[in-house]
Amino acid sequence: MRRETQLELIRELLAHHAAGTTQLADNVLTLPADVYTSESHWQAERVALFRCRPVVACLSGAVASAGDYVSLTVGGVPVVVVRGGDGVLRGFRNVCRHRASSVVSDCGSGATSLRCPFHAWTYRLDGSLLARPQAGEGFCGTHESELGLAPVPVGESYGVVFVRAEGEEPVDAAELVGDASQDLNDFAVGGYVPFDRWESSWPCNWKLLVDTFLESYHVFSLHRTTVGRYYLSQPMTYRGYGPNLRFQTCQKSILELGEAPEEEWELLSRATVEYLIAPNTILSHSVDHFAVYQFLPTAVDHTDITMTLYTPESVTDRTRPHYERTLELHQRVGASEDFPQAVKIQQSLASGLVTETLVGRHEVALIHFHQALDQLLS
Numbered sequence: 001m002r003r004e005t006q007l008e009l010i011r012e013l014l015a016h017h018a019a020g021t022t023q024l025a026d027n028v029l030t031l032p033a034d035v036y037t038s039e040s041h042w043q044a045e046r047v048a049l050f051r052c053r054p055v056v057a058c059l060s061g062a063v064a065s066a067g068d069y070v071s072l073t074v075g076g077v078p079v080v081v082v083r084g085g086d087g088v089l090r091g092f093r094n095v096c097r098h099r100a101s102s103v104v105s106d107c108g109s110g111a112t113s114l115r116c117p118f119h120a121w122t123y124r125l126d127g128s129l130l131a132r133p134q135a136g137e138g139f140c141g142t143h144e145s146e147l148g149l150a151p152v153p154v155g156e157s158y159g160v161v162f163v164r165a166e167g168e169e170p171v172d173a174a175e176l177v178g179d180a181s182q183d184l185n186d187f188a189v190g191g192y193v194p195f196d197r198w199e200s201s202w203p204c205n206w207k208l209l210v211d212t213f214l215e216s217y218h219v220f221s222l223h224r225t226t227v228g229r230y231y232l233s234q235p236m237t238y239r240g241y242g243p244n245l246r247f248q249t250c251q252k253s254i255l256e257l258g259e260a261p262e263e264e265w266e267l268l269s270r271a272t273v274e275y276l277i278a279p280n281t282i283l284s285h286s287v288d289h290f291a292v293y294q295f296l297p298t299a300v301d302h303t304d305i306t307m308t309l310y311t312p313e314s315v316t317d318r319t320r321p322h323y324e325r326t327l328e329l330h331q332r333v334g335a336s337e338d339f340p341q342a343v344k345i346q347q348s349l350a351s352g353l354v355t356e357t358l359v360g361r362h363e364v365a366l367i368h369f370h371q372a373l374d375q376l377l378s
């Protein structure tokens with residue numbers, strides 16, 4: 001992030017703090033409970049947001065070398081992105097052409113082929129079928145050349161890899177990053193390498209989980225014994241970039257900068273800066289890492305979360321304990337504070353007796369998120 005951008009954000013924050021104000025939307029947003037509970041709303045999202053629109057698959061560092069792959073399930077469609085021996089990044093349906101098992105799980109590196117665990121059908125990194133071990137005459141009349149993995153479009157820009165589960169139109173990754181591109185370029189996101197990942201599942205709508213990242217209003221209360229000791233709840237400021245946005249949560253120590261000359265100001269050691277890449281991915285930068293949260297709904301009230309911790313360079317024996325603690329803190333705060341909260345909200349909304357929730361004018365990034373989703377859906 002440019003120094004001038006950092007200064008601008010700090011100036012804005014200190015001015016709000018001094019005046020006892022915060023950034024405000026024009027109006028309170030009333031969100032119908034249906035956006036979280038309605039099966040038909042989810043079906044519309046599944047098609048428009050998760051299948052026909054590209055979503056983030058990973059950062060480039062996860063598929064930097066030949067044989068690196070990342071799999072995920074988007075809108076119900078298992079997909080895999082893989083770097084070929086020719087350096088080309090490709091996407092496929094992660095569905096075996098024999099009897100539709102997933103071919104790979106999670107992610108991996110250095111593969112020379114992709115082998116289905118069920119009966120060992122094996123595919124080259126370009127998706128073509130390489131072998132059907134022990135099949136004998138079992139598939140007489142079918143042709144290996146016609147049984148490659150089904151391709152899906154992928155695109156990569158500013159260190160972010162996108163994949164689209166349905167349709168053949170190419171993916172314009174630069175357009176999908178949009179005006180967040182300058183910041184991501186400054187962060188050199190493409191140079192970050194994956195350290196480890198944490199997968200979990202939650203019985204709630206995917207948007208309730210994203211919502212917890214888009215306001216810090218709750219920090220003083222929900223996180224009072226953990227990160228709330230170090231982070232400010234308000235002021236909250238954000239920037240919208242089309243359907244994407246940037247939002248930061250600042251450490252209390254940032255207020256000390258009011259006493260220091262601007263030459264000494266520095267934001268990134270005192271704030272967590274998040275980029276929402278619509279609809280479902282948060283790139284969260286803190287000091288020395290990016291935590292990439294992917295919210296992957298499997299039903300209106302069920303969501304898988306994959307959180308991958310990326311570091312600026314490969315973790316060494318010396319830095320490993322630090323990054324293990326960092327991952328553990330993300331897990332602790334998410335799994336014991338934010339995500340259970342989302343589950344409780346889902347239960348309230350699913351009672352059928354609650355018709356709406358209120359998003360305050362100061363929860364301005366949250367308002368942007370929901371309005372942007374409405375636009376993408378329409």
Ligand code: FES
Binds near residue numbers: 100120
């Ligand atoms: S389903 Fe993949 S080899 Fe049988």
Ligand SMILES: [Fe+2]
Binds near residue numbers: 219222338
């Ligand atoms: Fe939180």
